[in-house]
Amino acid sequence: MDGQFDSIVHVVSRHASRKSAHDAIIFLARGETETERVSYGALEARIARHAGRLARFAGQAVVIATPPGGDFASVFLGALRAGAVAVPVPLPDTEKNRSRFASVLGDARPAAVVTAQDWVARVAAVAGSATILTPGDLDGPASALPAVDPAQPAFVQYTSGSTRTPRGIVVTHGNLMANQRMIRTAFGTGPGIVGVNWLPHFHDMGLIGTVLHPLYLGGTAVLMPPSAFIQKPARWLRAIERYRADTAGGPCFGFELCTRTISDEQARSLDLSSLKVAFCGAEPIRAQALDAFAERFAPARFSPSAFLPCYGLAEATLIVSAAEPGRGIRRKRLPALGSGAARDHVSCGRPVEGGALALRHSNGGAGEICVGGPHLAAGHWDGTRRTAVPFADIFAESGTIYLPTGDIGALVDGELYVVDRLGDFLILYGAKIHAADVEATARDEAAEIRAACAFAADDGAREQLVVLCEVDRRALAAAAALAPRLARRIAEAHGVVPQVHFAAHGALPRTSSGKIQRAAGRTKFLSGELGLHKVETTAANPVSHAE
Amino acid sequence: MQNDPHDIDPALLRSWMVKYICGVLGLDIATFSTSDRFDVYGLDSVEAVIMAGVMEEEFQVIVDPHQFFDTPNVDAFVAAFTARDAE
Numbered sequence: 001m002d003g004q005f006d007s008i009v010h011v012v013s014r015h016a017s018r019k020s021a022h023d024a025i026i027f028l029a030r031g032e033t034e035t036e037r038v039s040y041g042a043l044e045a046r047i048a049r050h051a052g053r054l055a056r057f058a059g060q061a062v063v064i065a066t067p068p069g070g071d072f073a074s075v076f077l078g079a080l081r082a083g084a085v086a087v088p089v090p091l092p093d094t095e096k097n098r099s100r101f102a103s104v105l106g107d108a109r110p111a112a113v114v115t116a117q118d119w120v121a122r123v124a125a126v127a128g129s130a131t132i133l134t135p136g137d138l139d140g141p142a143s144a145l146p147a148v149d150p151a152q153p154a155f156v157q158y159t160s161g162s163t164r165t166p167r168g169i170v171v172t173h174g175n176l177m178a179n180q181r182m183i184r185t186a187f188g189t190g191p192g193i194v195g196v197n198w199l200p201h202f203h204d205m206g207l208i209g210t211v212l213h214p215l216y217l218g219g220t221a222v223l224m225p226p227s228a229f230i231q232k233p234a235r236w237l238r239a240i241e242r243y244r245a246d247t248a249g250g251p252c253f254g255f256e257l258c259t260r261t262i263s264d265e266q267a268r269s270l271d272l273s274s275l276k277v278a279f280c281g282a283e284p285i286r287a288q289a290l291d292a293f294a295e296r297f298a299p300a301r302f303s304p305s306a307f308l309p310c311y312g313l314a315e316a317t318l319i320v321s322a323a324e325p326g327r328g329i330r331r332k333r334l335p336a337l338g339s340g341a342a343r344d345h346v347s348c349g350r351p352v353e354g355g356a357l358a359l360r361h362s363n364g365g366a367g368e369i370c371v372g373g374p375h376l377a378a379g380h381w382d383g384t385r386r387t388a389v390p391f392a393d394i395f396a397e398s399g400t401i402y403l404p405t406g407d408i409g410a411l412v413d414g415e416l417y418v419v420d421r422l423g424d425f426l427i428l429y430g431a432k433i434h435a436a437d438v439e440a441t442a443r444d445e446a447a448e449i450r451a452a453c454a455f456a457a458d459d460g461a462r463e464q465l466v467v468l469c470e471v472d473r474r475a476l477a478a479a480a481a482l483a484p485r486l487a488r489r490i491a492e493a494h495g496v497v498p499q500v501h502f503a504a505h506g507a508l509p510r511t512s513s514g515k516i517q518r519a520a521g522r523t524k525f526l527s528g529e530l531g532l533h534k535v536e537t538t539a540a541n542p543v544s545h546a547e
Numbered sequence: 548m549q550n551d552p553h554d555i556d557p558a559l560l561r562s563w564m565v566k567y568i569c570g571v572l573g574l575d576i577a578t579f580s581t582s583d584r585f586d587v588y589g590l591d592s593v594e595a596v597i598m599a600g601v602m603e604e605e606f607q608v609i610v611d612p613h614q615f616f617d618t619p620n621v622d623a624f625v626a627a628f629t630a631r632d633a634e
Binding site for chain 1: 572
């Protein structure tokens with residue numbers, strides 16, 4: 001009907017009527033052999049049948065906890081077609097995921113949980129009064145395409161917030177379609193897209209970028225579970241070769257894992273020449289890691305110009321800015337935020353077309369990245385009232401609503417460089433010190449330091465600069481010897497003698513995308529939960545290490 | 548070309564895992580406890596899944612990485628993986 005909003009389910013339905021036999025999803029359960037191939041025609045039929053069964057949950061949350069693959073895509077889109085609010089979550093397969101699952105269910109208050117047959121008992125244990133269904137139960141009479149209001153919630157992403165206080169981000173049908181258009185324009189993708197990816201299907205980049213984007217375009221999503229990739233990263237690259245993928249990517253860590261585990265000899269046997277877009281985002285982008293990948297896979301005809309660094313967050317559906325396709329990485333040495341030496345940063349390109357980006361409190365330099373536009377999510381999910389509550393910290397400027405992201409960026413020649421996360425100024429002895437600068441100094445001083453977390457803590461007498469350093473467990477015993485040198489170097493660079501503590505790599509709290517959470521690290525440190533204890537103390541620079 | 552997990556000698560698998568984990572994490576084999584949970588000595592889930600990949604190559608078997616989450620220490624994993632009633 002003319003003037004009717006074209007939602008993702010309308011678009012997929014149209015692809016099904018125009019090219020029914022075209023592959024929509026190819027799934028490699030272990031990253032090697034094809035275990036599932038779903039055409040647009042078959043996908044559409046499954047979506048319509050699922051929607052028929054899920055219609056009674058319209059307007060209510062439906063949690064989807066299934067393994068990745070065709071079932072996930074058809075159930076997710078079936079829920080959207082039924083007018084339900086889909087809530088994709090990881091399976092409760094580990095201790096961490098089980099507690100996460102329970103707390104998300106408590107917040108989302110779903111009317112139903114859809115899970116795979118094997119998981120019914122485990123899900124039932126924590127699902128409360130929600131109806132538990134499997135994809136097999138959702139084989140109802142095909143439902144017709146509904147009229148969709150773009151302001152209607154499509155799904156909720158529980159990707160931010162702690163386990164104790166989960167926060168679900170409400171993405172509307174309008175948000176989703178706006179961001180899909182933005183990705184298409186920014187990446188230069190088209191209907192011929194073949195994506196080969198391994199990202200978690202319940203996470204913004206995996207869901208919106210690697211499952212839904214090819215379906216939006218009418219292309220093919222070749223998918224494998226994250227564990228299949230991590231187990232043998234070469235599987236991802238072999239699948240890229242086999243399916244002649246033009247689009248693939250993930251966080252920097254995925255490229256690093258390939259370089260770490262795939263030898264020069266194996267690299268020579270691969271052909272990555274089909275890859276036109278190798279997107280990289282979701283965590284800080286380290287130019288050296290991408291350089292190393294490009295060098296290792298040059299014999300596989302990987303073109304470094306395919307690298308496409310980008311920036312985004314779930315609150316903006318997914319994408320916010322992206323480098324120009326075909327250009328590769330552009331780096332710039334930018335002055336540190338406060339004290340400390342200038343560092344190289346990678347450009348995340350220009351804000352996507354139709355999106356608004358502003359820097360707050362920037363004074364002409366770096367400032368907090370604020371995002372606005374049609375992709376800005378509606379707010380947080382209120383499970384009791386089954387509606388979105390606008391984000392608390394949004395503000396209006398020149399007629400646009402912006403959300404502060406907590407990330408600090410600089411705009412140079414119109415391109416965004418993400419330099420830090422906010423909340424992390426220290427005021428010590430009247431001087432303003434940026435935590436990121438102190439952490440960089442620590443990492444630069446000693447290669448053993450894998451990650452660092454700096455903050456101010458009051459020891460009862462005065463505010464002190466505390467630097468928690470993560471080192472490999474094997475280096476822990478020897479790490480105490482580094483402390484005087486580190487303390488001296490930090491004092492030289494930033495004018496404050498720190499307390500230096502060591503912990504095993506992985507001990508500091510991180511976000512789901514791997515960023516160190518300074519505030520949580522500080523809280524854990526102050527409450528003694530990190531298990532640090534002092535082994536050696538001098539008046540000038542007390543140090544400790546973990547058992 | 549794939550072997551059956553229950554054809555693997557449990558002692559061989561155990562000593563391979565101990566050597567692998569100690570090598571990756573820099574632990575002392577002499578004091579390593581096979582009954583400690585993986586996360587106690589810092590083998591996080593990503594490293595455990597990478598180990599599953601190396602183990603597949605080493606023993607020519609299929610390893611479901613989820614098994615490491617269900618049986619999160621060396622002794623329990625070896626027992627479950629090589630059990631006669633295993634799939």
